Amino acid sequence: LTPLAFLRKTALVYPDHPAVVYHAVRRTWAETYARCFMLAGGLARCGIGRGDTVAIVAANIPEMFEAHFGVPMCGAVLNTINTRLDAEMIGFILNHGEAKAVLVDPEFSEVVERAIRISGRDMLVIDIEDISFEGGKRIGTMTYTELLAGSDPDYEWVMPRDDWDPISLNYTSGTTGNPKGVVYHHRGAHLNAVSNIATWAMPHHAVYLWTLPMFHCNGWCFPWTLAANAGTAVCLRAVRADVVFDLIGHEKVTHFCGAPIVMNMLANAPDHLKHRIRNPLKAMTAGAAPPASVIEKMEAMGVEITHVYGLTETYGPSVICMPQRGWQGLPPDRLARLKARQGVANMALDDLMVADPETMQPVPEDGTTIGEIFMRGNCVMKGYLKNPSATEEAFRGGWFASGDLAVRHPDGYVEIKDRSKDIIISGGENISSIEVEDVLYRHPDIMEAAVVARPDERWGETPCAFVTLKDGRTLGADEVIAFCRENMAHYKAPRHVVFGPLPKTSTGKIQKFQLRERAREV
Amino acid sequence: LTPLAFLRKTALVYPDHPAVVYHAVRRTWAETYARCFMLAGGLARCGIGRGDTVAIVAANIPEMFEAHFGVPMCGAVLNTINTRLDAEMIGFILNHGEAKAVLVDPEFSEVVERAIRISGRDMLVIDIEDISFEGGKRIGTMTYTELLAGSDPDYEWVMPRDDWDPISLNYTSGTTGNPKGVVYHHRGAHLNAVSNIATWAMPHHAVYLWTLPMFHCNGWCFPWTLAANAGTAVCLRAVRADVVFDLIGHEKVTHFCGAPIVMNMLANAPDHLKHRIRNPLKAMTAGAAPPASVIEKMEAMGVEITHVYGLTETYGPSVICMPQRGWQGLPPDRLARLKARQGVANMALDDLMVADPETMQPVPEDGTTIGEIFMRGNCVMKGYLKNPSATEEAFRGGWFASGDLAVRHPDGYVEIKDRSKDIIISGGENISSIEVEDVLYRHPDIMEAAVVARPDERWGETPCAFVTLKDGRTLGADEVIAFCRENMAHYKAPRHVVFGPLPKTSTGKIQKFQLRERAREV
């Protein structure tokens, strides 16, 4: 099993169908296959081969898409690096992953140059040239185009020896600490790519917009999904509402994915942009808990939302909020609340359990008892790269421990209440920061919100809210607190409110550890 | 990887969704899971376990569907036996497959009773009771219901130890000789079940009508597909046009499969029946080459046809005639001719080649050079059960030799011209029997047609046509020959025409070896 077979077959069957669209670039599947082949051949010519790591630091540009095929086609392992990391962290990853080569998008040339210096490693550095980006500098020994041109036309690309050969190396987002490396195998990549099709009943020739970073769990395996169903990858450098809606309209986009903050940005876009949506449009969201109000707004503007949940450790989403027939015709806010739950095991996941992490006893399906989410199945990693202590911590009795706290509803659906590290314990009571945020997102003037624990002498901890307002709105802390008290148990309402922008990871997660530090000082 | 996981998950997520429909029987997924569990427990209680063969001789009734899960859930291997075989052949299979138990539909109790006697084996015999069938007799020691009732409620059902554990044993149709046994693994069953979803972009809750015998390649793996996407299996004992159209209308069927002769029967049904089709309806056809005119008629009545091709040896279809964008808007007859080609490798097949069987050199993509179809990939069997000579013959240089002759068109699509054994060689020229049949099917008075070689002193062989007319029509041999000469090269036109019903296998294939014998005597 390997997703590379998808590319070869699609290039044969649909040679002239558009594979990649990016500004003036429109490449067919035959052209894309040829370029991936040349990428593999070019790397091989530079001495890269089976088992070597090839890193890439790039936005969602065509070269990033090609790397998902071309790098494994020479037997190497693709390590997509989070573009928002600093030089220190990128250097750490280049070192830890033992990169032999790195492909660099000009937007990130400076930080990568420093990172390579920090890593102290000697590696092949390839500059990607991107007509749509001004600036950056050449830091490598050759350009991507030159690399391709150097490929031997008689090169024979390399198939994995078996299912378990590595295809990529992904680091976790580092939301709770240092990123950990997860090795993806051809088998898991194949299964997840196909599971994406089944989940969405995705038709052939889907037009997929790249609002989800490809560096995140290999864009949840969607590059390979698109090869499997002969879709079209619509690339874009930066996710801005105007660009996104333009492309949706122009390219007749049918599917896209993104973190809840991306959905929130789109949901709050001006109406004239939203009107560009004409065709049926489906979006998947994961990476953090989507507030129900955001789901509701997206659906109101004609985007059918599928909420999924997973981790880097599970090849991206492995839990899905499958809609039930009985939900049809429910009022939109009720439906959105049901959809805001994380759901049930997807096709690739065998088993999902919410259990007491001490006793491993499943929690009752009562919607209130909190336990940790445990997972088991084909899409769960075997362990972290060169990190036995973290690996040991992550497994318990054959189950993978997600570190996410959740309840199980009477219908069996799982709902995440918090990360273990984010839950707020006030006067002995658990307060789910997600629940409080959900209420805050319902306030018409609030754009974004995050709630963290603030140390408190009397209660142990109390909730502290960090809030960003919509353009031109004003709001006082008192009003925010009053709104919360009206909409939830009083003890859950934040005691403090801080206004201003929120620190985020580039995978769309709010960095609560930073906010917790700030909260101490409030 | 195992399709059994689909059942468990669907029973959890959609417990109340209808799984099986048959006359008054309407069972949900929770009920079906419970019954499959009891079937496994009941068999275990009778001493059946890992690696044992459990045979079943049954029509497409609910018990047959359940056996696809319940039998492997006790670790056993399901051997679905062709219901139209005679006692001799069933006895041979029971023996060759080493059946420890057999489940018997009352419709086949007599022939199975004789078969067991012929096999000389001692085995557990279970009588299925079917309210919708009158007749038959009890030949076993207990009924299916008693078997289920005997199950231990604390029984823990058995998961395969790994992907490669056997799940079922299927015998080829015996069109060209004795049936050969093919062992299916959990892995292949899983992959094919999912590939069915991707091929059709099959939505959740598809309503699937069982016009394809479940004994044939495990109904091409569709029982497991339905578990994966929480569909509904609409069962039926016999495929008759009135019943089929009734069920399509009543149960709001969305998908069905069948051999070309089933499609032909439906295409020639009275118009008042056809009008029961209201919803979008998709059908897959395989098992023999569908005449273009049959595809055209089906599509004209609102059924979207997907033509697929495969063998028992490849878990059923592994080649698919994927429609191309450019085909949209073509005249129906032209479209039907394109769709009558077998196509390209599906998701589960890695490689498809048409090559000279001597040199293994691929034929040019010219639409005229004939070669044999070779296949390679995850869905190809490893070998025949206890038949090393047939296994050796079936593989050449890592490729599986299909025994089917085909051309490759300039667009890469494969078109079968004949089985190796059926091709007619006249005056040194190859004549494709399928091509001649295709012309015959275009004649308005002809219902069914088959063309075989007849020994001829001068030409070596000449084509001899066997023809069935539509009800109430009359036609002379001369007229048939004249029609053929008008529509194809003269040397390809049949020299002899015989009228009357055609001998068929129960997998919907015309038994040409019988016709060849008859042709000698003409």
Ligand SMILES: Nc1ncnc2c1ncn2[C@@H]1O[C@H](COP(=O)(O)OP(=O)(O)OP(=O)(O)O)[C@@H](O)[C@H]1O
């Ligand atoms: N649909 C969702 N709802 C709630 N939380 C989600 C959802 N999807 C993902 N998450 C959160 O994201 C986490 C997985 O993210 P990822 O693997 O990108 O790294 P991270 O856990 O954020 O970082 P690190 O493991 O390095 O701290 C999950 O454990 C969960 O906390």
Ligand SMILES: Nc1ncnc2c1ncn2[C@@H]1O[C@H](COP(=O)(O)OP(=O)(O)OP(=O)(O)O)[C@@H](O)[C@H]1O
């Ligand atoms: N779409 C199709 N077009 C043409 N022929 C087909 C198609 N699908 C199946 N076939 C024929 O059916 C064969 C596979 O059938 P199956 O495995 O049921 O047994 P069989 O080959 O008929 O019997 P046996 O191998 O015992 O002689 C293929 O080799 C091919 O000849």
Ligand SMILES: [Mg+2]
């Ligand atoms: Mg994590």
Ligand SMILES: [Mg+2]
């Ligand atoms: Mg055969």
